[in-house]
Amino acid sequence: MRVRTAAQDTQCQGAETLYAYSLPPRSYVNPRSRKLLPSNPYSQPLQKTAQLWNKSKDELASQLADLKSELIQLRTAKVTGGSNTKLTRIHDVRKGIAKVLTVINANQRAQLRLFYKGKKYTPLDLRPKQTRAIRRRLTKHEASLVTEKQKKKQTHFPQRKYAVKA
Numbered sequence: 001m002r003v004r005t006a007a008q009d010t011q012c013q014g015a016e017t018l019y020a021y022s023l024p025p026r027s028y029v030n031p032r033s034r035k036l037l038p039s040n041p042y043s044q045p046l047q048k049t050a051q052l053w054n055k056s057k058d059e060l061a062s063q064l065a066d067l068k069s070e071l072i073q074l075r076t077a078k079v080t081g082g083s084n085t086k087l088t089r090i091h092d093v094r095k096g097i098a099k100v101l102t103v104i105n106a107n108q109r110a111q112l113r114l115f116y117k118g119k120k121y122t123p124l125d126l127r128p129k130q131t132r133a134i135r136r137r138l139t140k141h142e143a144s145l146v147t148e149k150q151k152k153k154q155t156h157f158p159q160r161k162y163a164v165k166a
Contacts, residue, residue: 047096052103060107064100067093 052060071093077086109126116122146154 047099049099049103052099055103057104057107060100060104064097064104067097067100071097
């Protein structure tokens with residue numbers, strides 16, 4: 001926050017009144033690319049995703065409905081020639097909708113994983129991705145299986161244990 005005296009202002013020299021005003025930050029650094037990006041002075045801070053994880057399914061659904069209705073209002077304002085602040089808010093609302101949907105979908109998938117945990121089969125989208133070769137590989141149990149003939153050979157002719165006397 002910058003505090004200036006009116007005497008410092010070029011427009012009204014000689015006055016002694018003190019007034020304060022805050023300026024929006026001109027730019028911020030994108031942490032991933034380390035580039036300086038222009039900040040949007042009109043954007044309102046949205047809810048953090050960390051706070052969304054603690055909400056219930058009903059709360060998330062109601063918040064999603066609110067955000068979608070707000071987006072519809074903003075888009076109508078855009079068509080009818082609304083203020084600049086509303087136009088810049090569209091981006092933030094869309095990102096907010098994406099955050100809420102991400103949390104909802106992640107919670108659904110977590111519930112499905114719990115449901116299919118002990119079952120014989122799991123849906124393809126819940127199975128681990130891995131590589132194609134790993135997915136085609138034999139399981140540990142299948143790889144360890146030995147034929148009857150091989151078992152007999154191993155029992156009758158085991159690995160010899162011997163040591164050299166020094």
